[in-house]
Amino acid sequence: MKPSDIVAHLRSHCPALGGSVQAGINWEAIEKATQWQGLYAFVVPTDDKAGDPLYDNTLVQEITEGLDVVVVFPQSDEPGRQVADEVPAMRKALCLALAGFTPPGSAGWLIYEGRSFLHTDRAKVAYAFSFSGLEVMGSAELPSDPAQAETWQEAELLGLQQLEGLDIDVDVIDPMVDKNLKPDGVGPDGRIEHHLKVNLPHDNPNPTPNPEP
Template structure:
């Protein structure tokens, strides 16, 4: 799944971030490389999970592709000396849900669904919270090497048929290995 449309949707629909939404390859890179002013959000790829291959003659498999939105909020104490970021996580989640849940950014996929969230890290200055999402796809023969190989074959032009009749009177039942009839069909 392409994550650029996710980043763009969060920039437009989550005004709290004031356009401070980026992508990151993995969470470990965010504290070192992610230097956006707070609050900020980062979209990162997550796990893919597949189901069994369901077809015997072609290809059909379910794929659940995941991505996460990691938000970084200020964790400094408010004027009462309390950590305000815990309440902010609830508010941010509502904004992120309204930006993403039920949306189908890829016409070949189902809608985005929420898969959970968790606290990643917290210190005196920052709180990192991860919201997980999934999108379901179907992998079909059009996505495979096999279909590309089949598409590269020449069109069927001639069908050659050899027939070995079963003659139960000449011994054991079944074909005897002699071709009694041959025909060819030529297609335009």
Template sequence: MKITPVYAQVRTHCPSFSNRVVVGTDMSSLDTADASQTPAAHVVSLADIASRSTTQNATSSTIRDRFEVALLLDASNPQQALDQLHDLRAELWRALVGFKPGAEYNPIQYDGGELVSLNATRLLYRLRFFAEFQLGRNLPGQPAETWHERELDGLPSLTGVTVRVDAIDPADPNLKKPGPDGRLELTFSGELKQ
């Protein structure tokens, strides 16, 4: 997923960060950040997980795009930092849970969080989120999303059908076993108009 809509949503709807929202996490810079640079949110793409295709003759898979928001807090007063974490976590939920990061995505869902580190000066807590979309189009008029769809789009349109019928019955009495005799009993054609 594009991280920019998530970044913009956090920056716009989480006033507690006072524009201290960045994309990416540099662990060395987190160790040297001073108290005036907290609380801060670091938005990072994590991974995507694909389900197996739900169809046999096409591709239709659910893709789960995962990302996290890492919160950096001043922990010189651990009790106050943990209380602040509780409030910031709720603020992030209000900003992200239910938000659609793109037209093709389902709304974002919360996937859990965990304490990464807590020392005398810094608290780092990570919250994981995900949003899902379908890989493989729903309608023929939509653009191809897979190689198979692209290949099918390159085929010529079906313009007509010719059917030739060699009936099993009546069987040819000169043959030892019943079955088609090789003579066509019926032929018909039809044209398709778009």
């Protein structure tokens, strides 16, 4: 989930922010780099949490990825009476824009996780409104394009040469047992009765075996 996608969505669908939305890395960096005039919002990626693999033979994991929308309110009175009323309204505006929104490349919509207080001084108050979304790493079906690989398992398998064909020797166990080779009459006797050759041309999705004597 790219913060830039969330920024663009909020600029278009959250008029309460007035278009003053940017991406950031954390509150400390934001506070040092910004000169405060008016209302600001910053989309900050937070922790992610990976679940256990979904399958035994293919690496597919669900990842819950978090983000904070850090909203910095201008403060005109030191006790913050005005901002105290604006905070619940901002939560409603953010949830209207983000809760249920599926960011590009995500496997599920965003959900609201809660609010936390970050900072206050005479000029500003900052709160973080937290959201999370689900992404899936890997695929149950191998992608056709190596550029779409998301795990080493996929990249390694896509790097293998294509299977061009099979050569199969058939040693019939019973009743075609050569007692000169197996006096007890119990196969297999090590003699090849049939040979099968299967060609797998790339343009033939359903190859058929070609028996050979």
